[in-house]
Structure formats: structure tokens, C-alpha cells
Amino acid sequence: MKKLLSFLTIASIAACAPAHANSLTQWGKVTQVRPVHTQINQQTPSQICEQVQVPIYSNNGQNGANAVLGAIIGGVIGNQFGSGSGKQAATGIGAAIGAVKGSQTGNKNIVGYQQQSQCRTVYNTQRISVVNEYDVTYRVGGHDITMRVNRAVGEQSYVGQQKKFRLRYQIIN
Numbered sequence: 001m002k003k004l005l006s007f008l009t010i011a012s013i014a015a016c017a018p019a020h021a022n023s024l025t026q027w028g029k030v031t032q033v034r035p036v037h038t039q040i041n042q043q044t045p046s047q048i049c050e051q052v053q054v055p056i057y058s059n060n061g062q063n064g065a066n067a068v069l070g071a072i073i074g075g076v077i078g079n080q081f082g083s084g085s086g087k088q089a090a091t092g093i094g095a096a097i098g099a100v101k102g103s104q105t106g107n108k109n110i111v112g113y114q115q116q117s118q119c120r121t122v123y124n125t126q127r128i129s130v131v132n133e134y135d136v137t138y139r140v141g142g143h144d145i146t147m148r149v150n151r152a153v154g155e156q157s158y159v160g161q162q163k164k165f166r167l168r169y170q171i172i173n
Contacts, residue, residue, distance in 0.1 A: 022168070022169060022170075022171075023166050023167060023168040023169070024166070024167045024169070025164060025165075025166050025167075026138075026140055026164070026165060026166075026167060027140075027162055027163070027164050028138030028139055028140040028145065028162070028163060028165065029138065029139045029160065029161070029162055029163075030136060030137070030138060030157050030158060030159050030160065030161045030162075030163055031137045031138065031139045031144065031159060032135075032136070032137040032146075032159065033134055033135075033136050033137075033154060033157050033158070033159060034134065034135045034137075035131040035133075035134055035154070036131065036132065036133040036134060036135060036148065037129045037130070037131055038129070038130055038131075038132055039127055039128070039129055040127070040128060040129075040130055041125050041126070041127055042125070042126050042127075042128050043123040043124070043125050043126075044123065044124050044126065045121050045122070045123055046121070046122055046123075046124060047119055047120075047121055048119065048120055048121075048122055049117055049118070049119040050117070050118055050119075051115050051116070051117055052115075052116055052117075052118050053113040053114070053115060053116075054113065054114055054115075054116045055110045055112075055113055056110065056111050056112045056113065056114055057109065057110060057111070058109050058110075058111040068099070072098070073098050076094070077094050077098075131151065132150075132151055133148050133149065133150060133151060133154065134148070134149055134150075134151065134153070134154025134155070134157065135147070135148050135149075136148075136149055136153075136154060136157045138163065138165065145167075147165070
């Protein structure tokens with residue numbers, strides 16, 4: 001228990017210890033502002049519409065015969081399952097499903113064509129250059145210091161202007 005308490009005490013002190021990072025506020029004259037360009041891919045959608053010919057179908061009237069044939073085949077398949085009243089139910093369900101499927105089949109003939117407008121969206125990719133950051137160079141005590149700043153700060157920096165900025169540094173052992 002004493003070891004655990006000692007470990008927790010040391011860990012707490014280490015966690016509360018100040019970091020070895022410092023900062024310095026400084027005034028400097030802006031000598032150069034350069035935008036930093038980033039290349040990105042931008043996709044622009046566009047709609048393409050075309051007139052196409054679509055076939056018109058007609059049934060030849062044999063769907064009734066196909067329904068009867070489907071009912072017979074479905075009843076035979078359904079009769080293979082179950083026993084007693086379950087067998088009768090499976091036969092009836094098989095016949096019903098077969099009749100529906102049979103009526104959906106049939107010889108369909110193309111009797112004509114009609115014009116129809118069909119549209120689709122395509123994306124055009126374009127590589128563009130955008131400015132997200134700026135390299136701002138300050139003259140401080142005869143030395144040039146260049147810092148990369150975000151767009152908002154960079155757009156407000158002008159050559160010849162006196163600016164206050166903060167340098168953050170960390171001592172490395």
C-alpha cells in the first residue's frame with residue numbers, strides 16, 4: 001500500500017510540473033508576406049441529358065396458360081414437403097406461388113419505340129491552387145524570423161507594418 005501511495009504521489013507531482021516550454025512576446029517589422037499555395041482536386045458536377053429510344057412491349061396473351069402450368073409445377077414441388085395436413089398446405093402454397101410466377105412469364109414482343117429523356121451526373125475533376133497559410137518574415141533586432149501563420153493572420157500582415165507576435169520555444173536536452 002505504501003508503494004502504491006508513493007507511486008501515485010510521484011505521478012501527481014510529475015503531472016503538475018510545468019512544461020519546459022516558454023514564450024516570448026516581441027515586436028518586429030514585417031519585411032515579407034508570401035502566400036503558401038496548396039494544390040487540391042476540386043470536383044464539379046454537371047448534368048448530361050440525352051434522348052434515347054425505349055422499346056414498348058406487348059404480351060401475346062399466353063399468361064393464363066403459363067399460370068396454369070406454373071400452378072401444376074409449384075403444386076408438385078410443394079407436395080414433396082411435409083406430411084398429413086402440412087403436405088396439403090405445402091402443395092397449396094407451391095401451387096399458388098407457381099401460378100403467380102407463371103403469370104409473370106410470357107412472350108413479350110416489342111411493338112414500337114418511344115423517345116425518352118435520360119439524365120446522369122458526371123463529375124469533372126480540376127486541380128486548383130488555394131492559399132491556406134502565409135509565410136510572414138519579421139525583422140527583429142537585425143535578424144529575420146519567418147513564421148508560417150494561418151490565412152486570417154497572413155491576410156492582415158502588410159510589409160512595413162510593426163507587428164507584435166509571440167515566439168514559443170521549448171528547451172531540448
